[in-house]
Every structure is written in structure tokens, then in C-alpha cells.
Amino acid sequence: PLDPSRIVAPDFDGYPERFERSAASAWVEPKLVLEGARGCWWGEKHHCTFCGLNGSFMTFRSKSPERFHEELVTLAGRHRMLDVYLVDNILDMEYLRTLLPWIADSGHDFRIQCEIKSNMRYEQLRELVRAGVVQVQPGIENLSSRVLDIMKKGVGGCQNVRMLRDARSLGLTVMWNFLYGFPGEKEEDYLPLLDQFPALAHLPPMDGASRIALERFSPYFNVPELGFPERSPDEQYAITYDLPPEELAELAYLFETPPAGIGGQVERELLHAVGEWSRAHSRSWLKYVDSGEEIVVLGDRPGFPETELVLTGSFETELFRTLARPRSADYLRRRFGQDAKLATKLDEWAASGLVFTESGEYVHVVAEDNNQELLQLR
Ligand code: SF4
Structure with a gap:
């Protein structure tokens, strides 16, 4: 993998001016899209079974906090932008002791979005907020400990609820999806959760619920015995590329598979309960x-x-x-x-x-x- 010190800073020259002239400027704010790290320190130890995000280089490597701080402040000043989107798959925990306090103490009024692990403690989340983090994606994925265990997420259902509660306390926006369709999951994993969704209506609802897709580079892709022996390239590839199926199978990232895990009535109940949570949230x-x-x-x-x-x-x-x-x-x-x-x-x-x-x-x-x-x- 490329040494992080050799990852060049993005070049936004000309982008703000072109953005200003575009129709999109009427409804979205431009953001600085920055990268502090590549790979995943959690996946190095326990690769989440569905995740293909890091290709063949899971090794976590991050820019030094000094270098990344300099990059952030320089680009924000040059382009007069304070909205920052960090594309890192997972935040470098060292930044909690370095980069984030430096940003907080410098008084810059950033609005930062980043991805974190869902077992971060209240005090750590508060440090994010102090630095200007307004939105997090904590990889919550599910609220059943058994299903989280199947996907090797390294957290339990109650920890995930605690994350939602603490984010609510601190005014952090949470982006998360409810994932299901894991080989080995059972109806009994979901029914007790659905009964409790109404009690969580005041906490940040998921953006949606979806069956997991088979991703290249994921353990589910690499080890068919884990539950997805049959697979074919997602239909989008045949629409985009005029190639024979064998070649599509070589280049596709997403694959279609027969469904695993729950289905039928409990799947319908889950999707209904997810919708109810979302609808009830603003009144709760x-x-x-x-x-x-x-x-x-x-x-x-x-x-x-x-x-x-x-x-x-x-x-x-x-x-x-x-x-x-x-x-x-x-x-x-x-x-x-x-x-x-x-x-x-x-x-x-x-x-x-x-x-x-x-x-x-x-x-x-x-x-x-x-x-x-x-x-x-x-
Ligand atoms: S899902 Fe997130 S935490 Fe898990 S391996 Fe992928 S990037 Fe890492």
C-alpha cells in the first residue's frame, strides 16, 4: 500500500467557481472532500463479513495529524469552505488526542462528517462535537447482538442503542442503515427488536433497511462456504458494459445471490417497523x-x-x-x-x-x- 505521507492532497482549484455557476448551487453547499486515512483498523483484526470496501489493502494507514491538520486548514482557507466530508472508512483513533483537539482549540467553525466505530464512548463523541463534527456514520448495521456477531462487527445491540442515544444527547446527526439477510440469522433475532422499536422513536432512525449485497473482496465473496455459493454479477453491469458474462464476473464489484437469512412475514414486519420509526421520529x-x-x-x-x-x-x-x-x-x-x-x-x-x-x-x-x-x- 501507498505510504500515507505520499498520498497527495486533493486539488480543488476552479471547483468552487464552477460549482457557484452550476444549478446544483441552489440546493447543496459545496464540501471539501478530504482523506485522512485508508484501510480499516477494525477490519485488520476482524474483517466484517459483508464488507468489500478496502479492496485488497485492509492495512490501516493514516496521514500524520500535523500533515492532515495543515491540509485541512490550508484548503478551507484557500476555498473559503468550512463543510468537510472525510471519506475515511473509519476514523483514526489517534486523531482524538491530536487532530480533533487542535481543531477544537483553534476556534475554526468547521462542520465535519466522518465515519466512526459504534462503540465510541460519550466522552469521545463529545470531543468530536467540540472539533465541529456534526454528522457521523458509525456502522450500526443492526441491533441484534447475534446478527452483529455473525457479521463480526465487534459490538452488541445495546452498544448500538447507546451510540444512538449519546449522539442524540450531543446533537450529532447519525447516518445508518439497517442491514439484514445474513446467513444464519433467524426470525427470533428480529422479533424482540421490532417490539422495542417504538421505544426508540426519539433516537436517530435508520435511513432505510436493506438486504446485504455480496461485495467483491468481502469474506462472504472470498469464502463461498460462509453462505453465498451462488452468485452472478449485479444486473447493472450488463446494462453498462457489452461484455460476455465471464468478463462481467471478472470486473463486477456487486453480485446478486439467492436471499439468505430472514424473509417473508418477518422481513415485511421489519420494513414496516423501520418505516414507523422514521415517521414517528419528528414527533418523539x-x-x-x-x-x-x-x-x-x-x-x-x-x-x-x-x-x-x-x-x-x-x-x-x-x-x-x-x-x-x-x-x-x-x-x-x-x-x-x-x-x-x-x-x-x-x-x-x-x-x-x-x-x-x-x-x-x-x-x-x-x-x-x-x-x-x-x-x-x-
Ligand atoms: S464495515 Fe467498516 S469496520 Fe467493518 S471492515 Fe468494513 S470498513 Fe472496517
Whole structure:
């Protein structure tokens, strides 16, 4: 792979002027499209089974923070553009200690979009926000731990919900797609999720749900035994190129396969529930204020009575704070004892949509009060 120090900076000379004269300038803002890194540090260890993004060079390599900072500030100044789109498949975590604080402390008013891993902690997300990151793509993909495990994503369903909640608290826009159709996934992986989607209506909804495509360079492509032995080039290639099928199979990136995983009624229910989440989102809110003594939870979501709760006493308030992170039932029993009281409270909070539960873990879904409701209009 090319050493990152030898990756040249993009040349935008003439682009802003041409953009200004184009019809597109009436409805979109031009962006600086920049690249800090290539490859994927997660994929180096555990290649997500569906991902073909990095071709044959998964090795993660990034520009030095000094070099990338210089590139960013110089190009923004030269072209008078503050909207920045980072094309990196995944953010260099080292940038959290270097590039991002430098940008934050410099006072530049950037609006940055980037891709991250969905297990980033609240404090790390806050550092992104401080630097001007307004939109993230965290690769959430699904909310079932078993399905996430099948795709080797390295996160669980509750962690993904926590990401959506923390992004909501911090005013970050989240782009994500719900992926399904993984070999080995089952109806039982989805039904408990669908029941809980209405409780998540105030959190950033997915842009859509789709069956995974077979991508060249992905483990599913390279190892047919993983579940996709039959494949043929996606139909778009025959429309674009007048070539025999054998040659199309050599150049195609996307392939059609017989469907794997769920289908039929549960697939229809999933697509319906995804649409409902999206439709309910702009009318939904759920937030809390923690005064130390008590925690006030307020909200309104279709499918639930208006929420107006005051959590008091050390058991309730500590349990709520503990559920800021995904916790297993075992952990909670060890921490709080009181088996019956704990089980009753968790059931009560799950029924009233304050808690998401999946694969034996629990996490609360209530965002911090940040007075950002109008930003959730889509
Ligand atoms: S899906 Fe994202 S995290 Fe997974 S290997 Fe591909 S680029 Fe890396």
C-alpha cells in the first residue's frame, strides 16, 4: 500500500467557481472532500463479513495529524469552505488526542462528517462535537447482538442503542442503515427488536433497511462456504458494459445471490417497523435531567403515554445511572442484589420504554436534555 505521507492532497482549484455557476448551487453547499486515512483498523483484526470496501489493502494507514491538520486548514482557507466530508472508512483513533483537539482549540467553525466505530464512548463523541463534527456514520448495521456477531462487527445491540442515544444527547446527526439477510440469522433475532422499536422513536432512525449485497473482496465473496455459493454479477453491469458474462464476473464489484437469512412475514414486519420509526421520529422526544438528588424523565412518543417520571432514592437513581452503559442481568444482580425488586424495576422500565434489552443486557434509552428538539426534523 501507498505510504500515507505520499498520498497527495486533493486539488480543488476552479471547483468552487464552477460549482457557484452550476444549478446544483441552489440546493447543496459545496464540501471539501478530504482523506485522512485508508484501510480499516477494525477490519485488520476482524474483517466484517459483508464488507468489500478496502479492496485488497485492509492495512490501516493514516496521514500524520500535523500533515492532515495543515491540509485541512490550508484548503478551507484557500476555498473559503468550512463543510468537510472525510471519506475515511473509519476514523483514526489517534486523531482524538491530536487532530480533533487542535481543531477544537483553534476556534475554526468547521462542520465535519466522518465515519466512526459504534462503540465510541460519550466522552469521545463529545470531543468530536467540540472539533465541529456534526454528522457521523458509525456502522450500526443492526441491533441484534447475534446478527452483529455473525457479521463480526465487534459490538452488541445495546452498544448500538447507546451510540444512538449519546449522539442524540450531543446533537450529532447519525447516518445508518439497517442491514439484514445474513446467513444464519433467524426470525427470533428480529422479533424482540421490532417490539422495542417504538421505544426508540426519539433516537436517530435508520435511513432505510436493506438486504446485504455480496461485495467483491468481502469474506462472504472470498469464502463461498460462509453462505453465498451462488452468485452472478449485479444486473447493472450488463446494462453498462457489452461484455460476455465471464468478463462481467471478472470486473463486477456487486453480485446478486439467492436471499439468505430472514424473509417473508418477518422481513415485511421489519420494513414496516423501520418505516414507523422514521415517521414517528419528528414527533418523539424523551430526555432527562439529573439534579443529583433526583432524576426527572420527560417525553412523548407515539405508542406510549406521555412520560413524566421523577426517579428518587438511591436504588432508582443509581440503577438509572448504571444503565447509561449496557449491563448484563448478572452484573446488575451483583451490583444491586435485591433480585425481585431489581427484576420488577427492569420490567417496569422496559414496558414503559425507558430501557432497551437484548441478549441479556440492558441500557437506558433516555437522552440528556439539551434543548435540541428542532434539530431532529428530517
Ligand atoms: S464495515 Fe467498516 S469496520 Fe467493518 S471492515 Fe468494513 S470498513 Fe472496517
